[in-house]
Amino acid sequence: MATSFKTDIAPMFAPYRANMMWRFDITDYDTVKGSAEIIYQRIIGNPSFNQMPPPPMEPLSKAQTDLFLQWINEKFPR
Numbered sequence: 001m002a003t004s005f006k007t008d009i010a011p012m013f014a015p016y017r018a019n020m021m022w023r024f025d026i027t028d029y030d031t032v033k034g035s036a037e038i039i040y041q042r043i044i045g046n047p048s049f050n051q052m053p054p055p056p057m058e059p060l061s062k063a064q065t066d067l068f069l070q071w072i073n074e075k076f077p078r
Contacts, residue, residue, distance in 0.1 A: 003071040005029045005078050012064055016053050033076045040068055 003009070013026040024039060025031040032039065042052035043060050051059065060068075071077070 003067060003074055003077060005032065005071070005076070008067055009071050012060070012067065016057070019053070019057075029076075029078060036068075036072050036076065040065070040072060043068060 009032065010027060010029075013032075017027060024035050026039075038049065039052065041049040043065050045051055045059060053059070
């Protein structure tokens with residue numbers, strides 16, 4: 001099933017909007033698309049990057065990180 005920013009990615013990030021601790025505008029398609037690789041490294045917990053979302057928030061689930069990667073692999077559908 002195809003992903004989209006509007007129906008899959010934006011809602012996944014919506015709980016974090018108030019904190020905006022991600023240092024990215026996670027509500028903006030162009031920003032998330034342009035920062036997708038960095039965001040992905042952060043949400044999978046790559047130790048070379050600051051974790052997103054930051055502790056004490058719970059990390060995204062494997063299903064959520066897989067969905068984000070799928071969105072990247074599908075070339076960022078809106």
